[in-house]
Amino acid sequence: MRERNITIVTSSMNLDGPFNSFIASRGLIPIHVSISQRLPFFENTLDIVHSMHILSNWIPDAMLEFALYDIYRVLRPGGIFWLDHFFCQGPQLNQTYAPMFDRIGFTKLRWNVGKKFDRGVDKNEWYLSALLEKPMT
Template identity: 40%
Template sequence: MQLAKSANSLIRLGIDIGGGTGTFAALMKIFYNVTMLTTTLNVNAPYSEAVAARGLVPLHVPLQQRLPVFDGTMDLVRCGRAVNRWIPLPVMEFMFYDVDRVLRGGGYLWLDRFFSKAMDLEEVYEPMIGKLGYKKVKWAVANKTDPSGLKNGEVYLTAVLQKPVSR
């Protein structure tokens, strides 16, 4: 939110992809008065019901499906831990292009703790994301670790990217 504020960009509406029980959406509503739609899948738990019970908006949308919102209407799309290297590449690419469809010009794509192998991040995911032509506002990579040290050569990416205002 500080990045958007420093750029005089207003964030009012967004989507949290893979938002679980809606904690991020709840925090955005309480602290910033931002309405976040939360995509969920009821896998081993009633996530949609949990989001709705919090007074938030759940969307039961798998990654292989278009987001059910109009083009250019979102100020922010956040991809949390559900979006990571386990998603097949064609599905990931489809998701990024659909995110591009729903983001308004000047809107933000936030990849929050995206994890992959370090080599895959450089050779596969960075070029895939780069095709969108977004401005890198923040791009931070850190080693993924567990108590025994580095974990399988994996890294976490936290990135905030801004969609160009016009193309």
């Protein structure tokens, strides 16, 4: 990435592995940020924020909304929030999370929902993957 003048900052959890060292060896900048902390960036500075398997229904609603507003804060106008594999129960999707994303102000560019099958067919569990844009105004 350095050869192409692209800076990528990424966060990972070190679960008995040297993930931050692996990230740094690839030319990316590793950081460690708790879900309860604000992102260490100024307003309107990032073009893309990507979350995969971290933001999900395990986070209390108020804390999740705080994290989403913080993502919105650091994105530039026209910036993209790529939410990947957001896990939730069926009723939560339309009752809790879709209104939350609308309330924050994201524009939905892509909104894909699929049933989660890894714990059995009988459970009403879903994954959401979405591309959300911060409006230009």
